[in-house]
Amino acid sequence: MQRQFRLRRGEDFAGVREHGKTYHHRLMSLSVRANNLAFNRYGFITSKRLGNAVTRNRARRILREAARQLHPQLNPGYDIVIVARREIVGQPFFKVDCTMRELARQAGLLHVEGEKL
Numbered sequence: 465m466q467r468q469f470r471l472r473r474g475e476d477f478a479g480v481r482e483h484g485k486t487y488h489h490r491l492m493s494l495s496v497r498a499n500n501l502a503f504n505r506y507g508f509i510t511s512k513r514l515g516n517a518v519t520r521n522r523a524r525r526i527l528r529e530a531a532r533q534l535h536p537q538l539n540p541g542y543d544i545v546i547v548a549r550r551e552i553v554g555q556p557f558f559k560v561d562c563t564m565r566e567l568a569r570q571a572g573l574l575h576v577e578g579e580k581l
Contacts, residue, residue, distance in 0.1 A: 468503065468505075469503060469504065469505055469506055469535070470505060470506060470507065471505045471506060471507030471543060471545065472507075476505070476507065476543060477507050477509070477545055479497060479543070480495050480496070480497045480507070480543045480544070480545045481495055481545060483497055484496050484497030484543070484545070485497070485571065487567045487570045487571050489549075489563050489566065489567055490549065490551050491548075491549055491551050491552045491555060491559070491560060491563045492527070492546055492547060492548055492549055492552060492560075492563060492564070492567070493546070493547040493549065494544065494545070494546055494547075494564070494567040494568070494571060495544070495545040495546075495547070496542050496543070496544055496571045496573065497542065497543045498541055498542055498543075499541060499542055499543045500541065501540075501541060502540055502541065503540050503541075504535065504538055504540055504541070504542050504543070504544055505542075505543050505544070506528075506531050506535075506543075506544050506545075506546070507543070507544070507545040507546070508524050508527050508528060508531075508545075508546050508548070509545065509546070509547040509548065510523050510524045510527075510548045511547075511548075513550060514548060514550060514552070514553055515553060519553055520548075523548045523552050523553065524548070526552075526555075526557055526560050527546050527548060527552075527560065527564075529557070530557070530560050530561040530564045531544075531546065531564065533561065534561075534564055534565060534568060537568075537574055537575060538568060538573045538574060538575060539572075539573055539574075539575045542573060544573075546564070
């Protein structure tokens, strides 16, 4: 994920979590807030409750890759914070990817051209 697409400051994370809308799944939570920019920014939270550093880093890598692949299909102009839950440990990539797509769809972030409602 390129640097301009990352949330880095604690204030940004706090703003999204406090003032944004949150969508839940057993594997992760996705919080969304408009950022008035021409692109999306992403933040990932993997707490120590997931396990040791190796486990947390693996979960973070999987989440980043799922977000990277989903990025071109999302509407721009949002800050997105993804919080990993304990159940994500040991899950295959395709399941994490499907879950992230479903949460993005629920949040109304997915932009699919030619889609009929």
